[in-house]
Amino acid sequence: MRRTGAQIVWDMLRREGVGVVFGMPGGSIMPIYDLLEKSGVRHVLVRHEQAAAHAADGFARVSGKVGVALATSGPGATNLTTGIATAMLDSIPLVCITGQVPTSLIGSDAFQEADITGITLPITKHNYLVTDVADLASVMHEAFLIAQSGRPGPVLIDLPKDVQAAETEFAFPNRPFASVQRAVPEPEDETLRDVVKRLTRAERPVFLAGHGVVRAGASASLVALAERSSVPVATTLLGKGAFPDRHPLALGMMGMHGSPVANRAIQAADLLVALGMRFDDRVTGRLDHYAPGAVKVHVDLDAAEIGKNVPVDLSVVGEVGAVLRRLLDSAEPVERAAWSKRLAAWRTDAALRDVLGRPEPTSLAAPRVIDAIWQETEGKAVVVTDVGQNQMWAAQYYPSDAEHPFVTSGGLGTMGFGLPAGIGAQIAAPDEEVWVIAGDGGFQMNVQELATVVQEDLPLRIAVINNGSLGMVRQWQEMFFGGRYAATRLVNPDFVQLAAAYGIAAWRARTPEAALAAISSARAQRGPALVEFQTTRQGDEANVYPIVPSEAALDEMIRRPEPGRDLQRASCRNARGRAR
Amino acid sequence: MKRTLVAWVEDRPGTLNRVASLFRRRAFNIESLTVGHTEQAGTSRMTIVVDGVRTDSRKVEQNLRKLIHVLRVEDVTERPAVLHDLAMIKVTTSNGTRSEVMQIAETFGGRIVDVGLETLVVEATGPDERIDRLVEVLRPFGIAEMVRTGRVAMACDEDSRSGRRRSGDG
Numbered sequence: 167m168r169r170t171g172a173q174i175v176w177d178m179l180r181r182e183g184v185g186v187v188f189g190m191p192g193g194s195i196m197p198i199y200d201l202l203e204k205s206g207v208r209h210v211l212v213r214h215e216q217a218a219a220h221a222a223d224g225f226a227r228v229s230g231k232v233g234v235a236l237a238t239s240g241p242g243a244t245n246l247t248t249g250i251a252t253a254m255l256d257s258i259p260l261v262c263i264t265g266q267v268p269t270s271l272i273g274s275d276a277f278q279e280a281d282i283t284g285i286t287l288p289i290t291k292h293n294y295l296v297t298d299v300a301d302l303a304s305v306m307h308e309a310f311l312i313a314q315s316g317r318p319g320p321v322l323i324d325l326p327k328d329v330q331a332a333e334t335e336f337a338f339p340n341r342p343f344a345s346v347q348r349a350v351p352e353p354e355d356e357t358l359r360d361v362v363k364r365l366t367r368a369e370r371p372v373f374l375a376g377h378g379v380v381r382a383g384a385s386a387s388l389v390a391l392a393e394r395s396s397v398p399v400a401t402t403l404l405g406k407g408a409f410p411d412r413h414p415l416a417l418g419m420m421g422m423h424g425s426p427v428a429n430r431a432i433q434a435a436d437l438l439v440a441l442g443m444r445f446d447d448r449v450t451g452r453l454d455h456y457a458p459g460a461v462k463v464h465v466d467l468d469a470a471e472i473g474k475n476v477p478v479d480l481s482v483v484g485e486v487g488a489v490l491r492r493l494l495d496s497a498e499p500v501e502r503a504a505w506s507k508r509l510a511a512w513r514t515d516a517a518l519r520d521v522l523g524r525p526e527p528t529s530l531a532a533p534r535v536i537d538a539i540w541q542e543t544e545g546k547a548v549v550v551t552d553v554g555q556n557q558m559w560a561a562q563y564y565p566s567d568a569e570h571p572f573v574t575s576g577g578l579g580t581m582g583f584g585l586p587a588g589i590g591a592q593i594a595a596p597d598e599e600v601w602v603i604a605g606d607g608g609f610q611m612n613v614q615e616l617a618t619v620v621q622e623d624l625p626l627r628i629a630v631i632n633n634g635s636l637g638m639v640r641q642w643q644e645m646f647f648g649g650r651y652a653a654t655r656l657v658n659p660d661f662v663q664l665a666a667a668y669g670i671a672a673w674r675a676r677t678p679e680a681a682l683a684a685i686s687s688a689r690a691q692r693g694p695a696l697v698e699f700q701t702t703r704q705g706d707e708a709n710v711y712p713i714v715p716s717e718a719a720l721d722e723m724i725r726r727p728e729p730g731r732d733l734q735r736a737s738c739r740n741a742r743g744r745a746r
Numbered sequence: 747m748k749r750t751l752v753a754w755v756e757d758r759p760g761t762l763n764r765v766a767s768l769f770r771r772r773a774f775n776i777e778s779l780t781v782g783h784t785e786q787a788g789t790s791r792m793t794i795v796v797d798g799v800r801t802d803s804r805k806v807e808q809n810l811r812k813l814i815h816v817l818r819v820e821d822v823t824e825r826p827a828v829l830h831d832l833a834m835i836k837v838t839t840s841n842g843t844r845s846e847v848m849q850i851a852e853t854f855g856g857r858i859v860d861v862g863l864e865t866l867v868v869e870a871t872g873p874d875e876r877i878d879r880l881v882e883v884l885r886p887f888g889i890a891e892m893v894r895t896g897r898v899a900m901a902c903d904e905d906s907r908s909g910r911r912r913s914g915d916g
Contacts, residue, residue, distance in 0.1 A: 283760070284763075287763070287767050288768075470805065470809050
């Protein structure tokens, strides 16, 4: 069968089961777009290519499928890069297809030419420049295999315009492509027995659950194992949902803004079993003081992660779901009364300092907003966050579980991620209630995507946590840079009017009562809705607590001052580390 | 200690770039890297020497394995293997010293591949430290120019391990 390159692109996308692509056309990708209408694939037209990559990413995280983004050559392709790097650091399967100038012009600095395979080499799992149309079908097949297999990641295919137009004899590729896939080793029986033995003997064990558990859909096995062996579970930011946050054994999030219970438990533990996580620096705090008394067991799919940041005593390279099931087969029931008693005491202390426990709130502290959204949605929303304080508050105050994903840019920490990723998440789960939680800073980094929301008629709910500043940086300036607030104050547009200009219903809330009413109105709206929450701008309620300063150990966190205490004094006394 | 890794890679455009980019991105310290064809069409072979003190060679190995075009990686440091370097050394000579230089080259198993009026070129292959010594001995005569390929490695037949000494201990 004779097919052109552009036809092969759509044939292969359909064959890979792709139902939706995110993109924006331009000169060098026009032959592909020319066939869009006949393709039967839904196309979501974004307003900036960065948003195409983030939307494909949000779609992938919620659907479990590969996200696909299309862009033209040059600036179209370079605009994708932030989204590609975001997906790379969070191990999200993407296939990005970029147009390229014709092969005869490559290397000539032609109009809208950029060496995108060169540029994306370190931020993709793999990439291709296809110069012969005869290779295209196998390249596309390989790209989807690579994106999803093993530790997932983004793959980019650069397609010169003449290759899109060229014809070739086409057949669906059916060779095995063994070389592109990495065999996942079966965990050794002996090692697993050793893990079980240590688990039985440990007095203060903690499970650390990461993104790998979420990706493997292994939450149920983890819950069963934790319950049988009475092991509390802390999750990473991307591991939110790996273990139900409301479970009695849940310690909450670990790390820089983790729950004090999780951080104390890790530092006091005699056994850590890390499952599908990579000991990121935001998780460990100061490395040489990390969990000093713990035997460390690391289970991960990626052998290159073992011992990368934290030296481990025992490692299992394998698929975390399979490992958990194997452990569950042989784990013995254990009770740990002393350990749970200690954890319970820490829990009580943490609850005492919680903002939510303060009597008669008059100001609108951001945690109250997140809590109100959680209450109103009964914990059943898909939450997509931006990056910064809003992200940490959402992580702390919106409990997740396996059924209700928490979508966030963890590794790269990409401001501007929330709104476009929310678009992808809503398309992946059209019947779910999807809430984007963004700050006033990050929201404006891709605010143009409100138009995409309207054009696609998505019932997205958007919460803008407006504290009039780049809040996380402001917090660091307050705590570690002597209160010199350089370039963090934002003069913002009227977000309600802005939403109205796009045709989106919007509300504004300044008090806890108004917040509840606005959330309820937004939820009742049939189409998209936005609520601007004008939250506390100063004082301890404007800051994220606890916070582990850089170069400090996990249990050297700065806690929220108890009401009435002077904030500056409290933070100065505790701040041991240098800020970065 | 130097560690020697051998990687079999697909002979595709950009493969060397991917490997080099990996080393740069992860800040791996590489002593030398050589690439060449193998007995199999489409497969190239890289010999990579890593400074084992500054860089954890296991990390290099694990990360190389993640590259799609890398077919296989083997650490041959602990195995009986032939580890050789090739050097071409242009030595300044005069009528008085020419024969002496030629004699030294011969002693080290090298050969003279070019003779000029004021220089001659010594070519030598062998374990790095033997080449190092040759260079040291020739230095007093004046080295005008030198090029070394860096180490290439080949593991010995497993069956002949007994009694065989490793050639070229880095």
